[in-house]
Amino acid sequence: MKLQDRVAIVTGAASGMGKAIAELYAKEGAKVIVADLNIEGAEAVAEGITNAGGTAKAVKVNIAKLEDIEAMVDTAVSEFGTLDILVNNAGIMDAFEPVGDITDEKWDLIFDINTKGVMRATRKAIPIFLEKGKGVIVNTASTGGLNGAHAGAAYGASKHAVVGLTKNTGFMYAKEGIRCNAIAPGGVQTNIASSLKQPNAFGMSRTQLAQAVMPRTGTSEEIAQVALFLASDDSSFVNGTVITADAGWTAAF
DSSP states (O other): OTTTTOEEEEETTTSHHHHHHHHHHHHTTOEEEEEESOHHHHHHHHHHHHHTTOEEEEEEOOTTOHHHHHHHHHHHHHHHSOOOEEEEOOOOOOOOOOTTTOOHHHHHHHHIIIIIHHHHHHHHHHHHHHHHTOEEEEEEOOGGGTOSSSSOHHHHHHHHHHHHHHHHHHHHTGGGTEEEEEEEEOSBOSSGGGGOOSOOHHHHHHHHHHHTTOOOOBOHHHHHHHHHHHHSGGGTTOOSOEEEESTTGGGGO
């Protein structure tokens, strides 16, 4: 098994890509912290992993709160002895607002979750990885972090920031045995749209131009396979970069 006896944290793991990643990691031998604000969903995922013969613990985490993030990492260490893999997957959508329509409150919320949460979890994990002399970070970015036509201003900017943080972290700690990479999924069948309230008509009309050339939507399980590759030794020479998983969507432009 590719992750035998490694300890992994997966945020946003109660559903969608996070759930699929947590389940696949456990299947490959990892002990998994299933972190999510939706504790009932996280507990159901952890129970499913345990019933399948794996090892997992659910933790309630509001990724916008520093104390929750730090407690999450502390729980991994207290429960399983260490931390080997951090998957920063939790995120929310905007409502496709262009910059002329975004509010300060919405901008701050999206950055607190999509960007600051990634930074804080990574910052908390780095000392553990430095002491071990190794560690892996996998960030969920987005094709919206590479292009300007896939969401609103806030989401796009937040995911561009994740890409920049990923590259900087990968470079900074490259000689310390720490790898940091990101996945940029295209359209994937998840429930992230549940955070979308009252979509901006103008913004939606603009992004539909790009959506029209999407070959197909992906599955959470397909993204999980990329996350497994990045967490495993199979990707030992891959660091500080972004793997796009979008069925060729962004190859068009």
